[in-house]
Amino acid sequence: MPTQFEVNGRAVEVEVEPRMSLADCLRHELHLTGTHVGCEHGVCGACTVLIDGEAVRACLTLAVQVEGRKVVTVEGLSSEAALSPLQASFRRHNALQCGFCTPGMITTAHALLSEEPDCDADRVREVLSGNICRCTGYIPIVEAVLDARAAYKNGGK
Amino acid sequence: MAQPLRKPAADKKRYVGSSIERIEDLRFLRGKGTYVDDVILEQDVLHAVILRSPVAHGRIRGIDASAARKIEGVHAIITAEDIIASCGAVPLIPIRLHPIPVLEPYKQPVIASDKVRHVGEPVAVIVAVSAAIAEDAMNAIELDIESLPVAADVASAVAKKDGALLFEGTDSNAPLTYTAKKGDADAVFAGAPYTRRERFEVQRITAMTMEPRGLMAVWDTATGTLMVYGAAKVPFFNRGAVAQMLGMEKDAVTLIENDVGGSFGARGEFYTEDFLIPFAARHLGRAVKWIEDRRENLLSMNQARECDADIEIACDRDGIILAFRGTMNYDLGAYPRTNGLVAPRNLTQFVCGPYRVTNIDLSCRCVFTNKTGSGTFRAPGRFESNFFGERLVDMAAQDLGLDPVEMRRKNVLTERDMPWALPTISPSIVPNTSDTSCDSGDYRNTLDRCVQDFGWAKKRELQGKLIDGRYHGIGFGCFIEGGASGPRENARLRLDKDGRVTVSVGSTGVGQGLETVLLQIAADALDMPMDDIRLLHGSTNLLREGWGSYHSRSTVMGGSAILNGAENLKAMIRDKAAALLGCSAAEVHVAGGEAVSPKGNAVSFAQIAETAHIEVDGTFASHHHTYAYGAAAAHVAVDPGTGGVELIDYLVVEDVGRAINPLTVHGQVIGGTVQGLGGVFLEHLVYDSEGQLLTGSLADYLVPTATDYPQVRAVTLEQYPSPLNPLGAKGAGEGGTIVVGGVIANALANALSSLRVQPNVMPLSPMRVWQMVDGARRKSA
Numbered sequence: 001m002p003t004q005f006e007v008n009g010r011a012v013e014v015e016v017e018p019r020m021s022l023a024d025c026l027r028h029e030l031h032l033t034g035t036h037v038g039c040e041h042g043v044c045g046a047c048t049v050l051i052d053g054e055a056v057r058a059c060l061t062l063a064v065q066v067e068g069r070k071v072v073t074v075e076g077l078s079s080e081a082a083l084s085p086l087q088a089s090f091r092r093h094n095a096l097q098c099g100f101c102t103p104g105m106i107t108t109a110h111a112l113l114s115e116e117p118d119c120d121a122d123r124v125r126e127v128l129s130g131n132i133c134r135c136t137g138y139i140p141i142v143e144a145v146l147d148a149r150a151a152y153k154n155g156g157k
Numbered sequence: 158m159a160q161p162l163r164k165p166a167a168d169k170k171r172y173v174g175s176s177i178e179r180i181e182d183l184r185f186l187r188g189k190g191t192y193v194d195d196v197i198l199e200q201d202v203l204h205a206v207i208l209r210s211p212v213a214h215g216r217i218r219g220i221d222a223s224a225a226r227k228i229e230g231v232h233a234i235i236t237a238e239d240i241i242a243s244c245g246a247v248p249l250i251p252i253r254l255h256p257i258p259v260l261e262p263y264k265q266p267v268i269a270s271d272k273v274r275h276v277g278e279p280v281a282v283i284v285a286v287s288a289a290i291a292e293d294a295m296n297a298i299e300l301d302i303e304s305l306p307v308a309a310d311v312a313s314a315v316a317k318k319d320g321a322l323l324f325e326g327t328d329s330n331a332p333l334t335y336t337a338k339k340g341d342a343d344a345v346f347a348g349a350p351y352t353r354r355e356r357f358e359v360q361r362i363t364a365m366t367m368e369p370r371g372l373m374a375v376w377d378t379a380t381g382t383l384m385v386y387g388a389a390k391v392p393f394f395n396r397g398a399v400a401q402m403l404g405m406e407k408d409a410v411t412l413i414e415n416d417v418g419g420s421f422g423a424r425g426e427f428y429t430e431d432f433l434i435p436f437a438a439r440h441l442g443r444a445v446k447w448i449e450d451r452r453e454n455l456l457s458m459n460q461a462r463e464c465d466a467d468i469e470i471a472c473d474r475d476g477i478i479l480a481f482r483g484t485m486n487y488d489l490g491a492y493p494r495t496n497g498l499v500a501p502r503n504l505t506q507f508v509c510g511p512y513r514v515t516n517i518d519l520s521c522r523c524v525f526t527n528k529t530g531s532g533t534f535r536a537p538g539r540f541e542s543n544f545f546g547e548r549l550v551d552m553a554a555q556d557l558g559l560d561p562v563e564m565r566r567k568n569v570l571t572e573r574d575m576p577w578a579l580p581t582i583s584p585s586i587v588p589n590t591s592d593t594s595c596d597s598g599d600y601r602n603t604l605d606r607c608v609q610d611f612g613w614a615k616k617r618e619l620q621g622k623l624i625d626g627r628y629h630g631i632g633f634g635c636f637i638e639g640g641a642s643g644p645r646e647n648a649r650l651r652l653d654k655d656g657r658v659t660v661s662v663g664s665t666g667v668g669q670g671l672e673t674v675l676l677q678i679a680a681d682a683l684d685m686p687m688d689d690i691r692l693l694h695g696s697t698n699l700l701r702e703g704w705g706s707y708h709s710r711s712t713v714m715g716g717s718a719i720l721n722g723a724e725n726l727k728a729m730i731r732d733k734a735a736a737l738l739g740c741s742a743a744e745v746h747v748a749g750g751e752a753v754s755p756k757g758n759a760v761s762f763a764q765i766a767e768t769a770h771i772e773v774d775g776t777f778a779s780h781h782h783t784y785a786y787g788a789a790a791a792h793v794a795v796d797p798g799t800g801g802v803e804l805i806d807y808l809v810v811e812d813v814g815r816a817i818n819p820l821t822v823h824g825q826v827i828g829g830t831v832q833g834l835g836g837v838f839l840e841h842l843v844y845d846s847e848g849q850l851l852t853g854s855l856a857d858y859l860v861p862t863a864t865d866y867p868q869v870r871a872v873t874l875e876q877y878p879s880p881l882n883p884l885g886a887k888g889a890g891e892g893g894t895i896v897v898g899g900v901i902a903n904a905l906a907n908a909l910s911s912l913r914v915q916p917n918v919m920p921l922s923p924m925r926v927w928q929m930v931d932g933a934r935r936k937s938a
Contacts, residue, residue: 019289033195034188036418038367039451043855046367074188087186091178094824098668099185100192100367100418121867128863132855134367134419135668136824137831138863 005066007032008076016063023047025063026073034074034103038132045131048104049073055111074103077110085151086110086144095144097135104131109145117152172677172687173884176820179673180687181416181666190416193371193387194448202373203232204288205437205447207430208281208295209456210273212302213309213527213848214321217271219301220281225294230286233441234294237270240436248402250427253394253495255502257584262327263525265492267402267432273302274323274491275529276848277456279429284437284445307527309848311465311486314526323491323525333498333523335505337580340516345480346471353552354469354483358918359541359898361463361488361842362835364534365860368418369449370458372430374438381409383435388412388695390425390665391705396697398427399435410435414695420667421832422533422707423459426495452853459497459532460842463488464504464541468519470549476557476564478550480516481508487523492530498523500531503538503639506582506593510546511600511637511786512568517580527848533707535829536894539638540836547634547899548917551906561903562608562633565788569600569635572877590644595637595784596887598812598877604635607788607810610872616792616806621910627794627803630908634789634900638811640709640888641783641881645776647700648718650679650726652771656750656763657689658726663703664715665695669890670821671711677817678716678884682723684748685762709785709888712817714777717882722775733769734760783879783887787811789830789896791904800927802838802905804866809896812874814887819873822889826871829893834869835861836894837901841920909933 004013007030014029021040026032026049038046040059047058050072077084083091086109096102105128112119112127119127124145125138133141184190222234237247249264268279281298285291306319313321314330323330346352372387383405388395392412400410417424430447438445449457468483487501505521550568554561570577576594608614619629649661660679664671672692680687693699694715704714731745734752737760738745746753753759765771789809795802809830816822839859843851852858871893878885902916905926909916912933918925 017289027194031197032188033191036192036368037194038369038418039855041451041854041856044367044451078187078189083183083186090186091182094179094820096179096182096185097670097824097828098367098417098419099181099190100668102185103188106186125863125867130862132367132860132862134365134421134832134860135828137828137866137869138861139827139831139867139869140824142863142867 001064003064003067005068006070008072014063018062018064020063021059022061022063022066023058026058032073032075036100036103038100045108046101046104048107048131050107050111053111053114055108074106077106086113086148089144089148093140093144093147095136095140101131101133105133105141113145113149113152117149121146172680173817175818177673177677177818179670179821180676181670181672192368192416192418193373196373196386196415198375198444200444202444202446203284203286203441204291205282205284205434205445206288206291206295207279207433208283208298210269210276210278210280210302212273212304213276214305214307215273215302216305217269217273217280218303221299222281225283225297228290228294228297230290231283231294233284233437235282235437235440237268239440240268244402244404248432250429250494251398252493253427255498255586257333257498257586259332260493262324263332263493265429265494265530267429275527276850277529279433282433282437284441307848309527309844309846311488311524311526314524323527331522331524335501335521336583337505337517337519339580342480342482342516342518345516346482349471349479350474351472351553351557352469353549353556355549355552355917357466357545357548359462359464359544360919361460362534362840363455363458363460363842364421364423365858366419366421366424369451369454370424370430371448372434373444373446374435375444376438376442378442383410383439384413385435386413386415388414388425389417389667390420390707392665392695392697393663393703393705395427395431399432402432403435403439412697414665417667421535422537425667426459426532451855455853455858456850457529459494459534460490460529461500461531461534461537462541462836466545468508468545468549470553472553472557474557476554476559476567478512478514478568481514482518485519485521487521488526489523490526490528490530494530494532496532497530499533500537502582504542506579507539507542508546509580510543511570511635513570513574528844535832536891539891539895540833540898543634543636543895544898544902548902551903562613565633565635566601566604569604570595571601572599590780591642592781593639596781596879596881598784598786600635600786602876603787603810603812603874606872606874607790607808610810611790611808613790620907627796628908629792629794630904631790631792632900632904632907634896634903636787636892636896638709638785638888638892638895639782640785641713641779642708642710643778643780645778646704646714646718647702648715648722648775649700650722650773650775652726652730652762652766654763654766656761656766657691658683659691659693660719661693661699662715662719663700663705664711665706667706669825670818671706674712674817674821675715675719679719679723682720683727685750689750709890713783713882713884713886713888714779716817716884716886717777718775720883721777722773725773725775726771729771729773730765733765733771737765737768777882779881781881783814783881785811785813785887785889785892787892787896789900791900793901793904793908795905795908795926797930800923800925800930802921802926804834804868806868808870809893810872810874811889811892812876813889814877814879815875815885816873817884817886822873823871825890826873826893827869829891830869830897831861831866833894833897834866837898837919838921
């Protein structure tokens with residue numbers, strides 16, 4: 001069925017089967033392959049995207065459910081010119097290795113810091129506990145998110 | 158052409174040893190990585206799914222795919238029959254490491270033809286226009302399998318319970334026993350003043366790479382060639398294997414290494430699908446993609462660690478370790494696969510750990526059971542052996558009234574012991590060219606540093622204390638980490654027309670930061686900026702032969718091959734530049750992307766590249782292993798009411814010889830430690846007595862999350878470079894994992910010392926810890 005929504009600020013219309021997940025739609029119909037699929041049952045968090053600003057599992061969301069809504073993926077939080085402050089912080093802290101969980105970490109952390117730029121380490125850990133990373137042991141990821149808070153204060157991002 | 162009077166090259170920038178931010182991150186952070194499922198072809202791609210056996214042991218009576226074939230969009234349903242028709246027989250998966258001849262009859266067929274031996278074994282491949290339609294078709298296939306008696310554990314398999322024999326034509330499910338020998342252990346035990354014998358167990362776990370496996374095979378009918386995307390770890394070996402199975406020339410098959418979402422030893426080995434997907438592509442003359450789902454991953458990726466031990470230690474009254482002896486079993490699952498023997502082999506050799514033990518007699522029986530086959534997972538056999546050995550050392554120290562750190566200090570290897578021969582392993586492949594002697598170090602340096610930085614003396618006061626309802630304990634352990642296995646790695650360096658250098662290397666990137674680390678090495682060796690060098694790796698179209706990344710080898714082997722190639726490249730540049738500059742080659746100085754004559758005349762690399770094609774090979778061969786080493790300490794608090802254990806502090810200190818990039822080495826140690834903690838506390842592939850996996854999702858198979866272990870510290874030392882390679886580096890990707898089991902179990906034992914319990918069985922889950930506490934209290938009541 002035809003489905004219209006906005007992705008990274010761009011209006012799109014796709015023809016999808018009702019059973020197609022948003023993750024598959026983004027990856028295979030719209031070629032936004034930054035959204036990764038790690039478990040397809042909502043546990044690993046690699047597919048996390050923002051829907052109207054909220055961090056949501058794209059593997060547990062059907063594409064037809066986002067009709068008329070605003071979706072932001074990791075590509076939408078990136079620019080070719082420079083890493084965002086959050087991305088630069090991840091790099092500085094060596095908060096990624098294989099990179100497969102990273103898009104989900106970035107989208108989740110961005111949603112958190114946009115709402116709670118003053119969050120503490122416990123809060124960061126709590127929110128990121130829905131995203132599995134198998135490489136880093138999380139410690140550098142938490143440091144990176146805490147270090148990026150300044151960029152989100154005063155309404156900046 | 159020569160430009161006069163150029164200034165000498167600017168201050169030489171040293172990349173090696175600097176915490177350079179990773180090159181890879183620039184694409185990963187933007188979602189621009191290209192993992193196998195991200196590869197986009199111009200042609201239409203078909204999708205494959207795999208029908209897997211629902212039973213652990215059975216005989217296939219029939220596969221009825223008539224209804225499935227009628228579904229619109231289905232292109233093929235491939236079974237063993239099709240493969241036999243094309244290849245003459247069902248190909249068998251080669252044993253890549255330690256191909257001991259006695260295991261020939263136990264090799265895994267690429268698809269089940271007559272029997273299935275574990276739940277998840279491939280029975281048919283369904284190819285359709287989409288993965289969804291392929292799955293619809295898969296569900297329409299009727300499988301008729303006659304159940305056979307199941308050997309789901311070592312005891313049943315050894316006893317051939319109910320007649321359960323996995324392989325017809327053999328008489329045993331346990332055909333191979335490794336032994337490790339040194340000195341005369343029995344004679345020492347006969348007269349030893351102190352001995353202690355204990356039983357241990359480690360549970361079955363899996364690597365759970367974040368990216369599930371996947372392959373895309375493209376058959377080119379016009380040229381009769383095959384291109385396979387999604388290779389990892391060992392593409393060159395895998396290319397040889399699939400070419401042989403398909404009856405093709407090696408050169409007609411290309412394996413492309415894309416970005417890889419973690420290997421940890423498990424991803425990238427040659428699996429059944431590494432044949433089945435290329436076969437499907439050739440069968441249909443099309444491009445065929447298969448992306449594993451997580452349930453498949455838990456059912457079919459190599460499993461690891463499951464073993465038990467009955468071993469003893471002998472010491473003198475001063476705590477000098479005299480001998481180890483005992484027997485162990487390793488549960489390989491249904492097949493040896495490509496590298497299932499690495500773990501039992503290592504387990505047998507490394508119980509002695511980093512200690513000066515001269516009498517050893519250990520054996521490990523390799524047992525086939527009706528579970529998914531096993532293979533290497535970060536620290537294979539090393540985690541298990543360290544857990545056993547470190548527990549015995551701690552128990553001996555306690556029995557002898559010695560401080561566990563002091564006892565270790567007396568026994569660890571020192572500089573004057575080097576090189577130190579480990580016990581001799583048998584059987585070994587012929588000819589056995591690997592030298593496993595410890596190469597360099599004074600193992601007291603990491604021990605002392607760990608004691609100091611952890612604050613052992615102060616924290617020791619907490620030992621066994623009950624504070625606010627929780628028992629506190631601290632634990633200690635030491636380890637060695639073998640790395641850098643041979644035989645060789647290759648590199649190829651080319652001077653490009655733009656004056657940049659392209660480095661191709663046989664090592665593979667599996668998420669460890671290979672590109673950054675090898676570029677650092679290349680940039681220093683060529684005396685030019687990292688930005689002016691491109692690094693390509695892994696794919697089989699880059700080099701004639703390569704080996705890959707396993708056994709913590711890529712930095713040492715790939716890096717040393719690049720050093721050799723850089724020398725060759727500079728020599729050729731000097732040759733060509735000499736003619737342009739009017740001096741002898743020996744007089745030319747190469748640095749900063751240019752060649753300079755004694756008079757100060759210079760030609761740029763770009764100018765030199767205009768005059769000649771400059772491309773050279775580099776190689777590094779070694780039959781010696783490196784040994785990074787270290788010590789770790791943990792502080793835990795145990796809630797006796799719930800069995801929950803909080804890790805309050807953890808420190809690991811490792812001497813890696815030479816840290817090419819301290820930032821990434823640190824990341825390896827911390828990440829490896831937390832991954833190891835998952836195996837200590839959480840992870841468990843639970844099978845029932847019928848061989849059914851009960852933990853087939855990430856809701857059941859628990860891995861560490863961000864809230865679990867926030868307190869892990871690591872210190873990297875570089876006091877003893879390896880004498881075995883020009884970098885002085887040692888493999889360092891697994892140390893964090895190796896030591897964590899023994900240290901945590903020792904801390905837990907110390908916390909619960911008033912209850913006199915011994916945590917000798919992993920995982921140390923809340924249930925098990927609570928049962929230990931409860932059992933001890935009932936006994937004393």
